[in-house]
Amino acid sequence: MQEIDLIINGGKALLIDSENTCLxxxxxxxxxxDIIAVGHTENIAKQYHAKKNIIAKDSLIxxxxxxxxxxxxxxxxxxxxxxxxxxxxxxxxxxPAEARNVNKELAYWGSLLAATEMIKSGxxxxxxxxxxxxxxxxxxxxAGMRCLIGEVLFDFPSPNFKTPEEGLAYTRALIxxxxxxxxxxIIVEPHALYxxxxxxxxxxxxxxxxxxxxLGFHLLENAAEKKQLEEKFGKSxxxxxxxxxxxxxxxxxxxxxxxxxxxxxxxxDHGCKTGHNPASNMKxxxxxxxxxxxxKAGITVGLGTDGCASNNxxxxxxxxxxxxKLHKVARLDPTVMDARTVVRMAxxxxxxxxxxxxxxxxxEEGKKADIIIIGLNEPHLTPLYNEYSHLVYAxxxxxxxxxxxxxxxxxxxxxxxxxxxxxxxxxVREIAVKVKQSLRK
Amino acid sequence: MQEIDLIINGGKALLIDSENTCLxxxxxxxxxxDIIAVGHTENIAKQYHAKKNIIAKDSLIxxxxxxxxxxxxxxxxxxxxxxxxxxxxxxxxxxPAEARNVNKELAYWGSLLAATEMIKSGxxxxxxxxxxxxxxxxxxxxAGMRCLIGEVLFDFPSPNFKTPEEGLAYTRALIxxxxxxxxxxIIVEPHALYxxxxxxxxxxxxxxxxxxxxLGFHLLENAAEKKQLEEKFGKSxxxxxxxxxxxxxxxxxxxxxxxxxxxxxxxxDHGCKTGHNPASNMKxxxxxxxxxxxxKAGITVGLGTDGCASNNxxxxxxxxxxxxKLHKVARLDPTVMDARTVVRMAxxxxxxxxxxxxxxxxxEEGKKADIIIIGLNEPHLTPLYNEYSHLVYAxxxxxxxxxxxxxxxxxxxxxxxxxxxxxxxxxVREIAVKVKQSLRK
Numbered sequence: 001m002q003e004i005d006l007i008i009n010g011g012k013a014l015l016i017d018s019e020n021t022c023l024x025x026x027x028x029x030x031x032x033x034d035i036i037a038v039g040h041t042e043n044i045a046k047q048y049h050a051k052k053n054i055i056a057k058d059s060l061i062x063x064x065x066x067x068x069x070x071x072x073x074x075x076x077x078x079x080x081x082x083x084x085x086x087x088x089x090x091x092x093x094x095x096p097a098e099a100r101n102v103n104k105e106l107a108y109w110g111s112l113l114a115a116t117e118m119i120k121s122g123x124x125x126x127x128x129x130x131x132x133x134x135x136x137x138x139x140x141x142x143a144g145m146r147c148l149i150g151e152v153l154f155d156f157p158s159p160n161f162k163t164p165e166e167g168l169a170y171t172r173a174l175i176x177x178x179x180x181x182x183x184x185x186i187i188v189e190p191h192a193l194y195x196x197x198x199x200x201x202x203x204x205x206x207x208x209x210x211x212x213x214x215l216g217f218h219l220l221e222n223a224a225e226k227k228q229l230e231e232k233f234g235k236s237x238x239x240x241x242x243x244x245x246x247x248x249x250x251x252x253x254x255x256x257x258x259x260x261x262x263x264x265x266x267x268x269d270h271g272c273k274t275g276h277n278p279a280s281n282m283k284x285x286x287x288x289x290x291x292x293x294x295x296k297a298g299i300t301v302g303l304g305t306d307g308c309a310s311n312n313x314x315x316x317x318x319x320x321x322x323x324x325k326l327h328k329v330a331r332l333d334p335t336v337m338d339a340r341t342v343v344r345m346a347x348x349x350x351x352x353x354x355x356x357x358x359x360x361x362x363x364e365e366g367k368k369a370d371i372i373i374i375g376l377n378e379p380h381l382t383p384l385y386n387e388y389s390h391l392v393y394a395x396x397x398x399x400x401x402x403x404x405x406x407x408x409x410x411x412x413x414x415x416x417x418x419x420x421x422x423x424x425x426x427x428v429r430e431i432a433v434k435v436k437q438s439l440r441k
Numbered sequence: 442m443q444e445i446d447l448i449i450n451g452g453k454a455l456l457i458d459s460e461n462t463c464l465x466x467x468x469x470x471x472x473x474x475d476i477i478a479v480g481h482t483e484n485i486a487k488q489y490h491a492k493k494n495i496i497a498k499d500s501l502i503x504x505x506x507x508x509x510x511x512x513x514x515x516x517x518x519x520x521x522x523x524x525x526x527x528x529x530x531x532x533x534x535x536x537p538a539e540a541r542n543v544n545k546e547l548a549y550w551g552s553l554l555a556a557t558e559m560i561k562s563g564x565x566x567x568x569x570x571x572x573x574x575x576x577x578x579x580x581x582x583x584a585g586m587r588c589l590i591g592e593v594l595f596d597f598p599s600p601n602f603k604t605p606e607e608g609l610a611y612t613r614a615l616i617x618x619x620x621x622x623x624x625x626x627i628i629v630e631p632h633a634l635y636x637x638x639x640x641x642x643x644x645x646x647x648x649x650x651x652x653x654x655x656l657g658f659h660l661l662e663n664a665a666e667k668k669q670l671e672e673k674f675g676k677s678x679x680x681x682x683x684x685x686x687x688x689x690x691x692x693x694x695x696x697x698x699x700x701x702x703x704x705x706x707x708x709x710d711h712g713c714k715t716g717h718n719p720a721s722n723m724k725x726x727x728x729x730x731x732x733x734x735x736x737k738a739g740i741t742v743g744l745g746t747d748g749c750a751s752n753n754x755x756x757x758x759x760x761x762x763x764x765x766k767l768h769k770v771a772r773l774d775p776t777v778m779d780a781r782t783v784v785r786m787a788x789x790x791x792x793x794x795x796x797x798x799x800x801x802x803x804x805e806e807g808k809k810a811d812i813i814i815i816g817l818n819e820p821h822l823t824p825l826y827n828e829y830s831h832l833v834y835a836x837x838x839x840x841x842x843x844x845x846x847x848x849x850x851x852x853x854x855x856x857x858x859x860x861x862x863x864x865x866x867x868x869v870r871e872i873a874v875k876v877k878q879s880l881r882k
Contacts, residue, residue, distance in 0.1 A: 082780055117821045396837050
């Protein structure tokens with residue numbers, strides 16, 4: 001009998017494989033960070049003996065959630081301003097707050113608070129765009145979280161760089177620094193087509209191509225942006241992207257609220273990836289992305305929360321519920337975005353969006369052990385007719401009991417093992433005092 | 442110094458009074474079920490000495506949520522069928538499951554499970570419509586919850602009555618039985634205009650008038666119902682209601698997705714009340730109620746979850762988030778349904794909808810002590826710039842620590858004091874086994 005690191009024993013397991021297998025009395029065998037076997041508890045027990053066993057009775061075992069779009073450090077601005085016109089919100093609150101406060105310290109502690117919140121609601125991988133991303137990488141390492149992160153690039157200066165060239169150089173340094181890290185992955189991230197010159201967009205693409213990494217950016221978040229870009233380019237934004245050679249399988253566009261039929265065809269033909277952020281799109285009144293049509297066209301759609309200034313949480317279980325319901329009412333069709341489709345968007349489809357589907361997103365032999373265990377013995381999850389339904393329509397982030405990332409237990413029975421929660425909250429509260437003062441100036 | 446039953450000490454308090462007061466370092470003094478004083482901790486400490494003190498440091502003290510529309514016992518059908526066409530869902534799942542399974546036992550245990558879930562997410566009062574409502578009353582008494590409940594009335598037989606006359610008689614008996622109860626209140630509840638004959642509607646109205654109780658029913662839940670009723674009556678449903686004398690301050694209409702400008706004017710002129718159920722309206726693809734217009738017209742709008750077959754939870758914090766975001770995206774206006782408006786809908790406006798605003802809905806001297814205490818020392822609630830924003834956009838039902846109803850502590854530090862959770866879940870699981878079997882027939 002083989003001795004291995006860890007066995008998770010005796011729960012229901014949603015594998016999120018191509019057959020959408022749900023196993024009763026399942027066990028997952030883990031060694032050296034990898035899932036080495038998934039199967040019925042008796043079979044696993046016959047083959048393996050583990051140094052540590054986690055009993056997952058009355059629990060659901062599944063892959064951790066993949067949050068496809070965050071601005072992690074913006075936890076520091078959570079709830080600073082809501083319910084405002086977009087330009088009022090940006091120009092009078094978010095931009096001044098950022099310009100006066102974002103530094104390495106805020107980036108690190110804000111990102112670590114985000115990691116805390118994400119682990120506690122079952123997210124094991126996040127894709128981040130913000131400023132001083134090396135600090136976000138450091139926070140993810142501390143937390144033991146997997147991530148794909150990029151420094152936001154635009155034409156104007158940021159708190160981290162004076163010129164776009166400096167931003168590109170910082171990104172290149174990030175790629176080289178974290179190249180061999182098991183958890184940290186780097187993406188090149190020009191902010192958007194309305195904040196980056198064509199020259200910057202092209203340089204960013206070259207950088208991504210040189211290192212064979214993903215290229216992510218905000219795209220067509222609302223009708224005003226669509227109009228502005230059409231006027232700027234004399235053609236649709238997606239046609240422009242095609243012309244500058246952007247459309248490929250490593251391209252990841254966030255939001256995509258205003259995609260046309262033709263845009264979708266181009267995305268599908270080129271294997272482009274997208275991230276859907278329904279709560280942010282609702283809260284900022286951006287509109288409803290044509291996700292059912294995107295799925296029908298064969299486009300990979302991951303799910304993301306966006307940042308804490310525009311959501312205001314990083315809870316993928318809330319996001320699944322929002323995604324499932326929004327499209328039903330928008331189309332007056334209760335059959336679109338069924339629970340299973342949405343759970344897949346939050347796991348394996350998200351992994352595909354980040355080009356990580358060979359590593360994460362399902363409970364399958366050979367994948368990394370990014371696994372969450374959710375307690376089912378709760379009044380709001382009783383009775384249990386259908387696991388997917390509960391995940392999307394009844395569950396809460398607080399139901400997540402235990403989280404493993406890369407085979408390491410980062411939360412056990414709701415106790416975080418990698419992060420000092422109280423310290424992180426205290427640091428962010430101190431930062432928030434300064435943020436508040438800065439807005440009074 | 443006066444000796445009293447209980448003081449809640451040292452938290453932030455959202456009073457939900459007409460000035461939207463938020464007190465720092467607040468205390469609430471409670472005696473014989475009533476709030477006898479609310480004020481700064483030092484002032485309360487000078488005046489009162491309590492038999493029991495609850496320390497609410499790092500917490501938010503506020504009135505409990507009022508859930509304006511539930512079908513409590515339908516917890517037994519939570520997740521039995523989702524993502525289906527309305528008529529497929531009703532005719533092939535919900536109606537057969539109900540016809541074959543609803544009895545007193547299901548009504549009691551299903552309602553008690555609902556009460557468990559509601560208390561654990563901060564709801565202190567619910568307005569219920571279902572079958573065997575005397576069992577729901579009994580469950581609410583067990584749980585120590587406040588409620589306004591009514592037996593659903595329609596022309597066809599129910600598991601509880603063969604004729605509408607029997608349903609009316611059952612309702613009258615409920616009113617008389619629970620007349621002097623401090624927690625249980627009865628409402629007369631014809632199901633809807635498409636399931637009740639005008640004769641039944643008129644008898645129901647007479648009954649409500651005789652006892653001076655509220656009259657509640659589903660109204661204009663989707664466009665198909667609107668069309669059907671217009672064809673049936675040769676006029677709008679609300680005009681018909683006016684003709685039969687329905688429009689008054691004790692009328693409470695659930696859903697109201699398809700209200701016209703003229704309907705809203707009539708409702709406002711007559712002081713009619715409404716219950717808004719955004720999650721259910723989204724999940725069933727019913728449409729978006731014109732709530733911002735209803736509020737502008739001066740109509741009282743409470744918030745409700747609807748039943749667990751169409752939501753699938755009873756969490757008012759989730760419902761607030763949904764309400765705030767849905768209308769923003771539906772109108773492409775981020776300023777509608779701001780967080781404060783939504784929190785008021787879930788508390789004092791809900792109390793008004795149930796004609797209970799003199800008793801509950803705010804933390805004010807003389808009102809019943811229906812109070813919740815929410816822990817703020819959580820990563821997803823850090824930092825704290827604005828309490829209303831966190832309630833609507835960041836919080837989770839699981840953040841509710843302690844719940845008082847009518848001055849009695851029903852949950853303390855997440856431990857239920859009136860209900861044996863494990864027993865309730867076990868009973869409902871046994872019922873669910875039968876429900877599942879019944880659908881295989």
